Amino acid sequence: MAGSLARTVALDRRPPPAPAGSARNLVNQWTEPEAIGPEHVRAYVLILKTRGCYWADVKGCSMCGYSRDTLGRSATHSELASQIKQASASYRGEPYVKVYTSGSFLDDREVDPESRADLLKVFAPQAKRFLLETLPEFATAETLEPLKAVFPGEVEVAMGLESADPEILRRFVNKGAPPQEYFDAADRVRSLGLRTKAYLLLKPPYLTEKEAVADVVRSVAVAREHFDAVSVNPVHIQGGTVVEWLYQRRRYRPPWLWSLVDAMARSAAVRGTTRLVTFPTAGGRPRGPHNCGTCDPTVLGALEEASLDQRFDRLASLDCACRARYERESELEPLGVES
Numbered sequence: 001m002a003g004s005l006a007r008t009v010a011l012d013r014r015p016p017p018a019p020a021g022s023a024r025n026l027v028n029q030w031t032e033p034e035a036i037g038p039e040h041v042r043a044y045v046l047i048l049k050t051r052g053c054y055w056a057d058v059k060g061c062s063m064c065g066y067s068r069d070t071l072g073r074s075a076t077h078s079e080l081a082s083q084i085k086q087a088s089a090s091y092r093g094e095p096y097v098k099v100y101t102s103g104s105f106l107d108d109r110e111v112d113p114e115s116r117a118d119l120l121k122v123f124a125p126q127a128k129r130f131l132l133e134t135l136p137e138f139a140t141a142e143t144l145e146p147l148k149a150v151f152p153g154e155v156e157v158a159m160g161l162e163s164a165d166p167e168i169l170r171r172f173v174n175k176g177a178p179p180q181e182y183f184d185a186a187d188r189v190r191s192l193g194l195r196t197k198a199y200l201l202l203k204p205p206y207l208t209e210k211e212a213v214a215d216v217v218r219s220v221a222v223a224r225e226h227f228d229a230v231s232v233n234p235v236h237i238q239g240g241t242v243v244e245w246l247y248q249r250r251r252y253r254p255p256w257l258w259s260l261v262d263a264m265a266r267s268a269a270v271r272g273t274t275r276l277v278t279f280p281t282a283g284g285r286p287r288g289p290h291n292c293g294t295c296d297p298t299v300l301g302a303l304e305e306a307s308l309d310q311r312f313d314r315l316a317s318l319d320c321a322c323r324a325r326y327e328r329e330s331e332l333e334p335l336g337v338e339s
């Protein structure tokens with residue numbers, strides 16, 4: 001069921017080609033708290049309007065609805081120049097800059113090589129670190145060396161590994177490449193002297209809460225060999241996805257924040273020197289990771305603080321009446337079939 005459903009959903013969510021000149025504005029931009037080593041800093045985040053992820057056209061990942069924000073065709077050099085100008089006008093010298101495209105910044109069909117270098121030049125005089133996101137096949141010396149040449153700070157290459165388990169990645173997340181391709185790409189990036197970051201997914205569909213936590217912990221233990229930082233992203237329900245289809249039929253609940261707390265506390269013990277963070281999207285909301293509603297702000301605050309300070313020991317002291325319900329429901333999740 002999942003294969004054909006995923007294909008239908010993927011094709012449904014790609015918008016028709018946008019008229020010429022309509023990609024002159026960024027999808028979004030904002031600033032957020034971050035850290036570079038022990039130093040707390042502001043990060044400037046921007047989302048470029050591009051054609052989006054090619055994999056979303058082929059099949060698409062089960063939780064990803066980002067193609068809704070895309071153009072349905074490649075952005076022209078002049079449209080990208082206008083977006084870069086907009087970013088340049090808004091940038092206030094934040095030390096950390098993160099750029100996303102709802103796909104791969106290093107895919108020439110999304111952002112042409114000249115525009116990529118032009119964007120980095122905007123931040124080169126002030127930013128200490130520039131993060132870009134890409135699928136592993138585009139992370140090569142050919143795409144990265146020109147960026148290194150124009151940006152004197154650190155370039156951080158982020159990849160959506162999601163899980164280090166090949167079966168979970170292929171069957172449940174519906175990714176196009178196995179984990180090994182991500183590890184090989186990260187090793188290539190590191191050999192160029194650049195930083196690597198992996199995004200891991202908490203609770204792909206078809207996993208129980210406890211299985212999802214175990215998957216993140218196992219994945220961190222493997223990813224630490226290849227990535228300088230790991231960010232744990234709990235699933236939030238995005239429009240037009242397989243996960244939304246299941247959610248609307250009450251066959252999927254976004255992860256409990258207690259699962260995220262457990263995943264972070266247990267991953268902290270196996271991460272080695274890799275930086276471990278989580279900044280959940282839609283935290284505390286029905287379509288995002290949530291608890292009972294009362295304790296959500298406290299738990300989210302503790303997770304952000306732990307991520308910024310890299311101190312996860314304080315997570316153990318979090319509690320609420322809903323924790324017992326979470327534990328009870330988690331125990332019931334696997335069907336109690338007698339052997």
Ligand code: SF4
Nearest residue numbers: 053056060061064103
């Ligand atoms: S999660 Fe990444 S690889 Fe998967 S469809 Fe979305 S943008 Fe593409």
Ligand SMILES: [Zn+2]
Nearest residue numbers: 292295320322
């Ligand atoms: Zn609670």
